[in-house]
Amino acid sequence: xxxxxxxxxxxxxxxxxxxxxxxxxxxxxxxxxxxxxxxxxxxxxxxxxxxxxxxxxxxxxxxxxxxxxxxxxxxxxxxxxxxxxxxxxxxxxxxxxxxxxxxxxxxxxxxxxxxxxxxxxxxxxxxxxxxxxxxxxxxxxxxxxxxxxxxxxxxxxxxxx
Amino acid sequence: xxxxxxxxxxxxxxxxxxxxxxxxxxxxxxxxxxxxxxxxxxxxxxxxxxxxxxxxxxxxxxxxxxxxxxxxxxxxxxxxxxxxxxxxxxxxxxxxxxxxxxxxxxxxxxxxxxxxxxxxxxxxxxxxxxxxxxxxxxxxxxxxxxxxxxxxxxxxxxxxxxxxxxxxxxxxxxxxxxxxxxxxxxxxxxxxxxxxxxxxxxxxxxxxxxxxxxxxxxxxxxxxxxxxxxxxxxxxxxxxxxxxxxxxxxxxxxxxxxxxxxxxxxxxxxxxxxxxxxxxxxxxxxxxxxxxxxxxxxxxxxxxxxxxxxxxxxxxxxxxxxxxxxxxxxxxxxxxxxxxxxxxxxxxxxxxxxxxxxxxx
Numbered sequence: 001x002x003x004x005x006x007x008x009x010x011x012x013x014x015x016x017x018x019x020x021x022x023x024x025x026x027x028x029x030x031x032x033x034x035x036x037x038x039x040x041x042x043x044x045x046x047x048x049x050x051x052x053x054x055x056x057x058x059x060x061x062x063x064x065x066x067x068x069x070x071x072x073x074x075x076x077x078x079x080x081x082x083x084x085x086x087x088x089x090x091x092x093x094x095x096x097x098x099x100x101x102x103x104x105x106x107x108x109x110x111x112x113x114x115x116x117x118x119x120x121x122x123x124x125x126x127x128x129x130x131x132x133x134x135x136x137x138x139x140x141x142x143x144x145x146x147x148x149x150x151x152x153x154x155x156x157x158x159x160x161x
Numbered sequence: 162x163x164x165x166x167x168x169x170x171x172x173x174x175x176x177x178x179x180x181x182x183x184x185x186x187x188x189x190x191x192x193x194x195x196x197x198x199x200x201x202x203x204x205x206x207x208x209x210x211x212x213x214x215x216x217x218x219x220x221x222x223x224x225x226x227x228x229x230x231x232x233x234x235x236x237x238x239x240x241x242x243x244x245x246x247x248x249x250x251x252x253x254x255x256x257x258x259x260x261x262x263x264x265x266x267x268x269x270x271x272x273x274x275x276x277x278x279x280x281x282x283x284x285x286x287x288x289x290x291x292x293x294x295x296x297x298x299x300x301x302x303x304x305x306x307x308x309x310x311x312x313x314x315x316x317x318x319x320x321x322x323x324x325x326x327x328x329x330x331x332x333x334x335x336x337x338x339x340x341x342x343x344x345x346x347x348x349x350x351x352x353x354x355x356x357x358x359x360x361x362x363x364x365x366x367x368x369x370x371x372x373x374x375x376x377x378x379x380x381x382x383x384x385x386x387x388x389x390x391x392x393x394x395x396x397x398x399x400x401x402x403x404x405x406x407x408x409x410x411x412x413x414x415x416x417x418x419x420x421x422x423x424x425x426x427x428x429x430x431x432x433x434x435x436x437x438x439x440x441x442x443x444x445x446x447x448x449x450x451x452x453x454x455x456x457x458x459x460x461x462x463x464x465x466x467x468x469x470x471x472x473x474x475x476x477x478x479x480x481x482x483x484x485x486x487x488x489x490x491x492x493x494x495x496x497x498x499x500x501x502x503x504x505x506x507x508x509x510x511x512x513x514x515x516x517x518x519x520x521x522x
Contacts, residue, residue, distance in 0.1 A: 001163055028192045035197030043200060110184055117192040118478035121199030
């Protein structure tokens, strides 16, 4: 494959996978939010906060997309790895790896949505569990953060600005 | 290098895709209903509310006290504040709960709740038949729930036992009723036959499911069968019936073997036998009370089922355990409210009402 394919795939997978996962996560939590609000409108605020948690993975995906596009020169200049040399292939493969790392760890948005959904139900039953619900859902976020940090290291050390 | 990369990517994506789709398939359909049910659980009446209701003194006050609860809509249509109308409104509220469950739950489990509603048909049909045989007004025994409610009402108004057969034509209850009419079975065997059919259907449905849905539904049905069988066996023992007389009344499909219990001489020994089963810890603390009143056993077994469903609910928060636990709690709530309404209409003092309502299973 040409370097441009690796780079484009890396950027697309980072934003695409994480974005799709966030959509599913928010969807699952959103359905739960609608359920508790249907019973009592007072649940809206708590449900909204928990529902929003799985959205962050899509932000990490977007950040990675911009970084990949910037370091490869697609954004703000000419593409740096046009020539099909081993060095360019390695660098573009690293960018694909970075994108894939963020994309795959971004899938944590789906289980996070499931946790948030259960949390929304728990908070509707007992509002005192709101903080705990946030903490439980935020645990799934850790994987996405690890992925983002890993991708940043790969981009900075493997390719550089 | 490209080959290795492509293969790795294909494997990773296939595995991730499979796992992701499994999560979405398993949990997404329960997201909305379970969250809504949790919010509904928050509205279940607590002990303090029951005590306040017990102090209502009049049925009008009792109805007014329920205005800020989900029963408001059902009580709004009351023509008069008599106990029968209130009971009917509460029964309709319970029927509404079942209907809501069947409506909001995923298609792969909602038929189970329709099947659960059929238990009310079984109860109504046996009550009507017993009332007719005893020459009592059958309509008084009809509970306003069940998919066959209209037919049940028609049965209650039937002028003869043969007319009931015509009403039951085409239903699964026709055959056992025919046997009853022909004298091949007595009313007790007729009732058992109907319950066997009903629980057979529930168990078949539970066993047709997979994974945790099967685990939860199967346990729920087996617990209910156990409860009925234990009560039947112990009532039989209290009435000094032999094992041969009790055995045909038991429903197949329970999780405990009750045979040793049937061969003992009296209730006390039967309870000792029950102690060695998984229900031992459930009855141990109330054994003395149970020996005096089997209603206590009914209450603790019902509480045990609710507690078990709550445990499963904690383990599987996005599963069918949540609605099952809720329906059981709602049934208990309605039973308590009906009892309080009845006791108020009987003119009992609030302290006595609180005491008696607390004993309701």
